[in-house]
Amino acid sequence: MIELQRIGVQFTGRDILKEVTVTFMPGEIIGLVAPNGTGKSTLMNVIMNYINPSSGKVILNQELQYTTKKNEVKIRQLVSMMPDQSDLYNQISGKEHLKIYSSMWHSNPKLIDQTIKELGMESYIHKNTGTYSLGMRQRLCFAMQIVSDTQVMLMDEVMNGLDPTHVELISQILVKKKSEGKTVIVASHLLENLEKYADRIFFMKNGELIHVNDISPGFEEREITTLRIKELTDHLKEKISNEFPETNVKSLRNGSTLIDVRGYDSKKLGNVVEFLKVNEITEFSFGKVTLNDLYSMYYQEG
Amino acid sequence: MWNMLKTFFILEKSNKRNIFACISVAIFVFGLMFFVKTEDLGNAVKEKSGEYQSLSSALSQYQNVDATDSGNGSNLYKNLVLQQLLVSKQRMAIKMDRPELFMDAAIELTDLRTKSFGMEGFDNVESYLPSKIENQLDRVFYDYMNQTGIPLSIDSLTFFQFLSYLFVVLGSVWFVFISIYTCGIMIEDFQHTSLIKGYPITFDKYVIAKSIATMLIVGVFIVEIFIFSLPLLYFKGVGNPSYPIPVFDGVFTVYPIYKYIGVAILYMIFISIFTILLSVILNVLLKNMYLTLFVELLLFIVPMLFPNMMNLIPYNPFNYMNYSHLLNGQTPDLANPVVLNATHGLIYIGMSIVLMVVAVKIFLTTGKLKRV
Amino acid sequence: MWAYFKLEFFQFMRNKKNIAIYVILLFFSCYFAIKIAPTYNPIEKVEVNEIEARYETREEFLNNVVINDGTHHLTRYAAAIFPEWNEYDKQRLDAINQNNLKEYAEATYKWYAYSDNMIFYRGGGVLYYNPGYYTFGNNYATMDGHFGYLYNASRYEGYTEVNSDLTINIFEERTALQTLQRLLNSYLPLILIVSCILFTVDIVLKDRRNPTLLQGLPLSDWRKLMVKGFVSLLGSVLAIIPLSVGLLIIGVQNGFGDFGLPVPIYIADDIFSNRMMWEYLIQNMLLIIFWFSLIISLVLLASVTLKNEFANLFVASVLVLAELMYFNRGIGAIKDFHWYPTSYVQVGQITSGYRNYLYASEALTFGSGLAIIGLCTCMFLFFTFLLSNRRKFKLL
Incomplete structure (x- = not known):
């Protein structure tokens, strides 16, 4: 369990993190979603103590804090961050990288x-990493962190440069790690993918950490809450706004329109479908709000 | 700690720098053999001829007069004439293979020279004669030889003779070599910060592990020196490990070759540790390996550029970075003489090492390493 | 190409290491000008007292000596050679007392020529060169003296022919240009070459830190290497600027000297011929630039093959230091070391012919230096060219 208490970070007078308070539990995958430069990496760096926050503290397992160097080492033993792929040693093999991480963390x-x-790395693991492609390096970095086998794992942009197959593969491993009781904190821009396995997803804005549920209650519930329609003409939009209460309709920047149908029973939903059919709207779906939609909605103003 | 060492072992064995450092050591050893051979070092006949010539030109400053005791020449003149006579005798002794004669003449010669230093008009002939220090070193050397009856060595390429010469030369270049070798010790890590930053180990432990790993490689260099000198055993023979080398260590004395090599290696180890830590600190401060190297070399030559500083700050560890300079007693011969003592040197370097370790422990952490 | 050159050149000039080298050179040149140059104590000085003492002793001897059947042969010999010798000394004394430096130069030239003839060929162990040569431990004092006297004879002969204003500082080689000339004969070329090594050592490998940035440039690897080499050459030549500061200081203190001053060049068999200062300096500059090219081409080759800065440093140092391993006085008479480029590392001594004297050879000339170093440079460049054009080649 890792707790952040009122973490504040300022750079040149600007608040990067503002009083962030949150607790991450074991067996939980946390998704961090935010546009570039909103403080995701800063948050991870604070958790790793690469950056000293101007206020607040990080508490691990209710007892450990970054108060002494000794504690720092103890926390490092339990919390790791995925290395940057440009930092790999080009002149040694992938296997040797893994050996280094394994022995540094005394893992199995x-x-x-x-x-x-x-991760299907057998074919090239004995070659020098200088010869690796971007995706191979990324997988190696991920593998290194898995090998270090720490209780808390921080992964910044873990899916960078990976093909869909490997995105899927790594997702499965993340789920497995979760079942082993690890706390995994992932920052990613692959929202659909993140949505699949993350237990809690946070947005970041103006230095604050916002749980997605708070923006869209019921986001994590399993029921039909939203009608989403692709590509609407202005004429149709008008019709829709006549049909539904204004507060329930949202046009997103990506072109789609969301209509809140929370609490509608099957009859009401049937009426809606009827309406759509009459107006010759064919591309629509019922379901939840997707993370993509929320993202668009939430960061629209910014 | 042990894990860290294992990590360094993986990294260092793939580092080309080590290979080239090993080759440079090999070239140094073999090059020095050639140098000793072409320069014909230790050829007593040649040296004595030069000495004879120097004395001749010293004497050319004077008019030729009766040099007997009752003669009217100055004391210094008579002294110089006798010196020349003795040098001739030594040349003869070498040619006739009469070492005991050579030795007697040598001792007599140092006596004469000791007397000559105080004589009137000595300033005019000073440059033709060995310095006081050199003469005293000669004196203790020949005295020792005389007492122990060790035969005079004529071949400076026997194993131990060569090693003794090698370690003298090494004394002047060791710091420079280690500086070049270690100047990028942390810079390479700075290019891999995201790997290193998160290691569950404190920075001082990291640095200590790094120093130990580097010291092990330095140890390989030292072993290499002996290994590459081994062919001499076959071609030239062992030589005498107890052969004396005159040194100044607070007092004038002789070290047998094995002791000299021992002291030299001790110094080399201390200097290496010192330099490694200095490189670490300078790397962190300057973030550039060449700047680190330049600063180290400047610190090294400052005592040579401004010798007065040695007198002013005798505890400056850089006064002791050139141990052969230290042991051949040049420092008490300066305008502002200082008696630099080899044991004190080790203490000062040791204290500096401790200070640097403490500084690393207090001021530096891995988490704050920045990528360069 | 021009844009890439500018990019490289700005990187070169902003490189902390390179700035540090310039600063260190500036420091050394000032240190030299302020601390070392004033303590310069040439063996051959303009010393009236010394001439006078020698003149008077010999004059007294000549006045008092009686030659008869019983006279020792050395006394006869002295009586035979001292009159001419003393004649020159007298001329020197008179000239210097009248402050007629032209005449002093004339007499001094004759004095050195005559002295050398007497000492070297007829000295027979009783006549000696200036005692300054016979320092303790110098086994080649006579050879050094021989060279020194011939050198000075040629130099003073040159002074009688030039139109420049002569000064004592010129006679003692203390002016800025002559100091430069002396330095070229000792450490200066080495300092420049070492600077060049340090300038070049990372010029290729520095790009490893951000490879993707540069890999895509529309320029072949070979051309990139050439631009890098050229930048490094330019940077090395620019090292002259901080060094000239020290020269300016010396110039203000001791005068700048004159580009028309004679510089004696040793040809062979004890023959010297004078060259103008400007000519000598240009020759040196040229040979040094050739050396820069050699070092740069070697380091470029090492950079693309070994890909390690430490290795570059090592390879280049071996090239510079290799001569130590085989050089020995007179060795040139036995072995053809003039085919080795490493024998030309002492640039000033090559152009002044002193290296020939030390090697007892005639082949180590400025021309052969240019040819051999140029050839080696071309060879290294050719290998680099071949390598960089291989299909599998990667610059970084």
């Missing part, structure tokens, strides 16, 4: 071969 050496297998 069996994890090395296991992870290599899981």
Whole structure:
């Protein structure tokens, strides 16, 4: 369990993080979603103590804090951050990288071969990393963190440069890690993918951490809450706004329109479909608000 | 700690720098052999001829007069004439293979020279004669030889003779070599900060592990020196490990070769640790390996550029970075003489090492490493 | 190409290491001008007392000596050679007392020529050169003296022919240009070459820190390397600027000297011929630039093959230091070391012929230096060219 208490960070007078208070539990995957430059990496750096926050504290397992160097080492043993792929040592092999991480964190050496297998890296793991492609390097970085086997894992842009197959593969591993009781904090721009496995998703804005549920209550519930229509003409928009209460209709920047149908029963929903059919709208779907929609909605003004 | 060492081992074994450093050590050893051979070092006949010539020109300052005791020449003149006579005798002794004669003449010669230093008009002939320090070193050397009856070495390429010469030369260049070798010690890590920053180990432990790893490699260099000198055993023989080398260590004395090598290696180890830590600190401060190197080399030559400083701050560890300079007693011969003592040197360097370790422990942390 | 040159050049000039080298050179040149140059104590000084003492002793001897059958042969010999010798000394004394430096130069030239002839060929162990040569431990004092006297004879002969204003400082080689000339004969070329090594050592490998930025430039690797080499050459030549500061200081103190001053060049067999200062300096500059090119081409080659800065440093140092391993006085008479580019590392000594004297050779000339170093440069560049044009080649 890792707790952030009233974390504040300022750069050149600007608040990057403002009184951030949050607790991440074991067996939980946390998604951090925000446009570039809103403080995701800063938050991770604070958790790693690479940046000293101007106020607040990080508490690990209710007892450990970054108060002494000794504690720092103890926390490092339990919290890791995924390395940057440009920081790999080009002149040694991927396997050696994994060995280094395994031995630095005293983790089970069996994890090395296991992870290599899981990520399908056998064919190139013995080559020098200087010869790797972007995706290979990214997988190696991920593998290194998996091998370090820490209780809390911070991953910044973990899916960068990966093909869909490997995105899927890594997602599965993340879920597995979650089932092992790890706390995984992922910052990612692959929203659909994140939505699939993240237990809680946070947006960041103006230095604050906002739980998605607070913006869209019921986001995490399993029921039909939203009608989403692609591509509407202005004429139709007008019709819709006559049909539905104004507060329930939202046009997004990505072109789609969301209509809040929370609490509608099947009859009411049937009426809605009827209406759509009459107006020759074919591309629509019922369901939840997607993370993509929320993102568009939330950051529209910014 | 052990894990850190293992990590460094993985990284260092793939580092080309180590290979080239090993080759440079090899070239140094073999190059020095060639140098000793082409320069014909230790050829007593050649040296004595030069000495004879120097004395001749010293004497050319005087009119030729009766040099007997009752003669009317100055004391210094008579002294110089006798010196020349003795040098001739030594040349003869070498040619006739009469070492005991050579030795007696040598001792007599140092006596004469000791007397000559105080004589009137000595300033005019000073440059033709060995300095007081050199003479005293000669004196203790020949005295020791005389007492122990060790035969005079004529081949400076036997194993131990060569090693003794090698470690003397090494004394002047060791700091420079280690500076070049270690000047980028942390810079390479700065290019991999996101890997290193998160290691569950404190920065001082990291630095200490790094120093130990580097010291192990330096140890390999030292072993290499001996290994590459081994062919001499076959071609030239062992030589005498107890052969004396005159040194100044607060007092004039002789070290047998094995002791000299021992002291030299001790110094080399201390200097290496010192330089490694200095490189670490300068790397963190300057973030540039060449600037680190330049600062180190400047610190190294400052005592040579401004010798008065040695007198002013005798505890400056850089006064001791050139141990052969230290042991051949040049420092008490300066305008502002200082008696630099080899043991004190080790203490000062040791204290500096401790200070730097403390500084690393207090001021530096891994988390704050910045990528360069 | 021009844009890439500008990019490289600005990077070069902003490189902390390079700035540090310039600053250090500036420091050394000032340190030299202020602390070392004033303590310069040439063996051959304009010393009236010394001439006078020698003149008078010999004159007294000549006045008193009686030659008869019983006279020792050395006394006869002295009586035979001292009159002419003393004649020159007398001329020197008179000239210097009248402050007629032209005449002093004339007499001094003859004095050195005569002295050398007497000492070297007829000295027979009783006549010596200036005692300054016979320092303790110098086994080649006579050879040094021989060279020194011939050198000075040629120099003073040159002074009688030039139109420049002569001064004592010129006679003692203390003016700025002559100091430069002396330095070229000692450490200056090495300092410049080492600076060049340090300038070049990272010029290729620095790009490893941000490879993607530069890989895509529409310029072949070979051209990139050439631009880098050229930037480094330019930077090395610019090292002259901080060094000239020290020269300015010396110039203000001791005069600047004159580009028309003679510089004696040793040809062979004890023959010297004078060259104008400007000519000598240009030759040196040229040879040094050739050396820069050699070092740069070697380091470029090492950069693309070994890809390690430490290795670059090592390879270049070996090239510079290799001569130490085989050089020995007179070795040139036995072995053909003039085919080795490393024998030309002492640029000033090559152009002044002193290196030939030390090697006892005639082949180590300015021309052969240019040819051999140029050839080696071309070879290194050719290998680099071949390598950089291989299909699998990667610059970084």
